[in-house]
Amino acid sequence: MEHKGLLQSDELYKYILETNVYPHEPEPLKEIRALTASHRLLFMGTSPDAGQMIEMLLKLTGAKKTLELEVYTGYSLLLTALTIPEDGKIVAIDVNREFYEIGRPVIEKVGVEHKINFIESEAIPALDKLLQDPDNKGSFDYVFVDADKVNYLNYHDKVMKLVKVNGIIVYDNTLWYGSVAKSEDSVPEILKEGRTNLLKFNKALAEDPRVKISTAPLGDGITVCRRVY
């Protein structure tokens, strides 16, 4: 798989990226992509077309207090740091600091590191710790969830307590290379477990009355949730 684009035509995805996405992509984000291009797990980076929509959401909602689950080399983290206001804050959690260190020089260079509180931890205990502080409950404007898919429902349970009413949660990879719409036998072995997790998650999200959702086939599929109560 060369990219995570879900469109049936590679030419069309390339056209969208070249016409609409890359010309607007900030230079530091291009740098993070370039630094990540030779990494063995490069497929984990958030797709720039999904990133462009996230930037739009952050601006439209005026998000200031945000949460990133998780970071990898920092594409979506830097995108958020560049988009939120100067006094905005990001709690960024990842179990692996080494990945974060790859993109960190770019983050430092552009002068947005003061917005970031990086926590090296498994996500669940870090979220539990955030929830122990009453000031955090219902206080986040925006949450991005892009970690181990097996835990998406656990993350949803916790971030729903952290995000404010009318706040936004974005889940990445919800269409899992398009495999959610295919029969299990026709899906490559490597995608099967993720497909099962995402099918369960997408169903639960669609049935959750606390959120309004919209799924967009950007990148590997993003589902945007607005907490309604």
Ligand SMILES: C[S@@+](CC[C@H](N)C(=O)[O-])C[C@H]1O[C@@H](n2cnc3c(N)ncnc32)[C@H](O)[C@@H]1O
């Ligand atoms: C898909 S990548 C995140 C990509 C990132 N949004 C970007 O734009 O590059 C997933 C990250 O989740 C981290 N991760 C996986 N399982 C985790 C867990 N249980 N707790 C914390 N971090 C985890 C990995 O270390 C990896 O950096």
